[in-house]
Structures are given as C-alpha cells and as structure tokens.
Amino acid sequence: MKQYRVVQVGCGGMAHHWIDMAGNTPDLEIVGLVDLNRQTAEECAKRHGLPASVVFDTLDQALSMAKPDIVFDVTVPAAHHEVTLAALKAGCHVFGEKPLADSMERAKEMVAAAKASGKLYAVMQNRRYLPQMRGLRKALDDRLIGDISTVNADFYLGAHFGGFRDAMDSPLVLDMAIHTFDQARFICGEDPIAVYCHEYNPKGSWYKGHASAVCMFEMTNDVVFTYRGSWCAEGLNTSWESEWRVQGSKGSSKWNGANEIIAEVVSAPDGFIYKHDRITIQPLDTRLVGHDGCMDAMMTALREGKEPETVCTDNIKSLAMVFGATESAKTKQRVEIGA
Ligand SMILES: NC(=O)c1ccc[n+]([C@@H]2O[C@H](COP(=O)([O-])OP(=O)(O)OC[C@H]3O[C@@H](n4cnc5c(N)ncnc54)[C@H](O)[C@@H]3O)[C@@H](O)[C@H]2O)c1
Incomplete structure (x- = not known):
C-alpha cells in the first residue's frame, strides 16, 4: 500500500x-x-x-x-x-x-x-518552479545588480476561457495576478506593505468583470513593485510568466518571460552615461518544472516534516496583495496590506 x-x-x-x-x-x-x-x-x-x-x-x-x-x-x-x-x-x-x-x-x-x-496546507504556485525564475532569483541573491529598488512586471494575454472567469468581478487580479504577485515576492524576497491599484475592463472585453489592472506596491526594504496586466489583450502577447525588469544599485536585469534572462551592470563608472557589461543569466537546473516542481516541493516538505515555500502561512501574503489591490481599485485609495 x-x-x-x-x-x-x-x-x-x-x-x-x-x-x-x-x-x-x-x-x-x-x-x-x-x-x-x-x-x-x-x-x-x-x-x-x-x-x-x-x-x-x-x-x-x-x-x-x-x-x-x-x-x-x-x-x-x-x-x-x-x-x-x-x-x-x-x-x-x-x-x-x-x-x-x-x-x-x-x-x-x-x-x-x-x-x-x-x-500541512500548501498552495500550488507553479510559476515559482521555473528554471528561469530560479536563475533570476539566484543572480539577484548573488547581488549581480546590487541592492534592488524596483521590480516591474508586464502581463498581456488575450485569454478566451469561457467558464467561471468570464463572470468574476476581478478575473485578472484574483485568478491570474496571484501568480505574478507571488513571483514578485519570490524574485525580490520582499513582502508587501501597501498598494495602489486601478482596475478596468478594456474596450471590446469579453469578460464581465475587470480584465485589466495597473498596480503599484510598496514592498519591505524600500522596494517598489509595479504591475501592468490584461487578460483581454489581443496581439503582442507576453508569456504567462510575464515580462520582468529588476533595477538594482549596480545594474538592471530583464527576463522576457521565455528563455532570455539578461543583466547589464556598470563596468566603467565614468561620464554622463556609464558603460555596462551585458551578462546572460543562466536558468537554474530544476529536477521538475512548474506544477510538478511545486508538487515535488510540497511532497518533500511533507515527508521531511518541514514547511514548503508555498505553505499557507506564507502564501497568504501573496493573496493579501490581491485583495489589497482589489480594495484599492474599489476605494481609489492607497491600501495598507497586512496578512
Ligand atoms: N496553477 C495554475 O496555473 C492554474 C491553472 C488553471 C486553473 N487553476 C486553478 O485551479 C482551480 C480549478 O480550475 P479549473 O480551470 O480546473 O476549473 P474548472 O471549472 O474547469 O473545474 C473546477 C471543477 O470543480 C468542481 N467544483 C466546484 N466546486 C466544487 C465543490 N464544492 N465540490 C466539488 N467539486 C466542485 C466543478 O464542478 C468543476 O468540475 C481554480 O482554483 C483555478 O484558479 C490553476
């Protein structure tokens, strides 16, 4: 058995x-x-x-x-x-x-x-378990671009689901941005403090609720995370993982949401615009990817009596970003986030 x-x-x-x-x-x-x-x-x-x-x-x-x-x-x-x-x-x-x-x-x-x-109650956050995400996180942990101040994510897809998402009030922020917000916490290793969000439903939308949003999060350690997203965007789509830019004190890195992860760091601190070296960041080898990686992490933690990254006590902080954002969109106010 x-x-x-x-x-x-x-x-x-x-x-x-x-x-x-x-x-x-x-x-x-x-x-x-x-x-x-x-x-x-x-x-x-x-x-x-x-x-x-x-x-x-x-x-x-x-x-x-x-x-x-x-x-x-x-x-x-x-x-x-x-x-x-x-x-x-x-x-x-x-x-x-x-x-x-x-x-x-x-x-x-x-x-x-x-x-x-x-x-153990743990949540599936499969987008943490991508070799590119892990590679980017490792490069940032190794301080490739110095102290992080800014994280930007762009997410633009035209997703024609049908079903429960078409009828939700905030399909993008509640059902999808939870991934991106959780990725942002993972990438910079910081937690949310406050958010200002504007949600809207773009012209021609096939959703009942708001399918687009722009959010600005204040994170711990003075990091600012901005998110622009739409589930109702035809053309020039990003990947499901979003396009990312991270700005640090020594340089910047970008992940196109597919296979290109790059950084530019100051090589010659001289003149009006400094010179930079271009560096390719390598994805980190992971045994299992996406859903399978998260399941493996949850099972490993369970077998060893430990807590996985996506244990509910941590994951609720990503969820708090979601509900902070929807509350801000409703009240048109900056909302403080506490999980
Ligand atoms: N991690 C990801 O990348 C990812 C991708 C897609 C969906 N999801 C999530 O997975 C979940 C399911 O999404 P889906 O696309 O499979 O939806 P779905 O509508 O295709 O399936 C949901 C099923 O749950 C059943 N159900 C609903 N309430 C129930 C209840 N109280 N008891 C028993 N059955 C119940 C429905 O009858 C339906 O068959 C959602 O939370 C969704 O956000 C995650």
Missing part, C-alpha cells in the same frame, strides 16, 4: 494534471474523486484508468469512506474555503490550487484552521 492516500476534489480542466502528478509520485495513491457533477468525476476516473469505485458523491462521504491522508483541492476559488476546512477537520493535509481563497477573511480562517490542526 502507498504511504499517502489522496482524495481529489474538483475534476475539471486543471484536475487532470493533478491526477497525473499523483501517478508520477511513488508514495501517492488516488483513492477518491469528488466533483459537484458526479458525471465529471466518473469521466475523470475513466480517462485516468481509475476504478469507478473511487468516485464519491460528496467530500464528506469520501473523507469517511476512503480515509485519505491528503486532500487535493482543485475546485473553483469560491469552494476552496469549504473544501479545505472540511479536509483539515478530518485530519488531512491539503494541497490546494491557487488562489488560496476568494476573500481575505476566509483565507485567514483557513490558515488559522491549518495551524490549529497541525496539518
């Missing part, structure tokens, strides 16, 4: 990769699948070669009958609260999809429940 029994809740688009990851992890076994729509769970089981007996009507039923050690929460953001609390109450660890929750109040309740339970 495998060491960790897993019930996965949510069998929609993202769910398949989670089941594949479980299949690729020697000590994980899927013993339950639950979806609001039973047929979705049944089709999911069939597609992955799992027996029909793994499908349960409700999470409560799966928890009591399949007796899992871990619950994978791959439901929509609005359901993360109820799924996580039920799983923790049943004594399970929870690995959940981002965003942690659909409100700060609920997120705090979930983090408090995780702390009280002594179980």
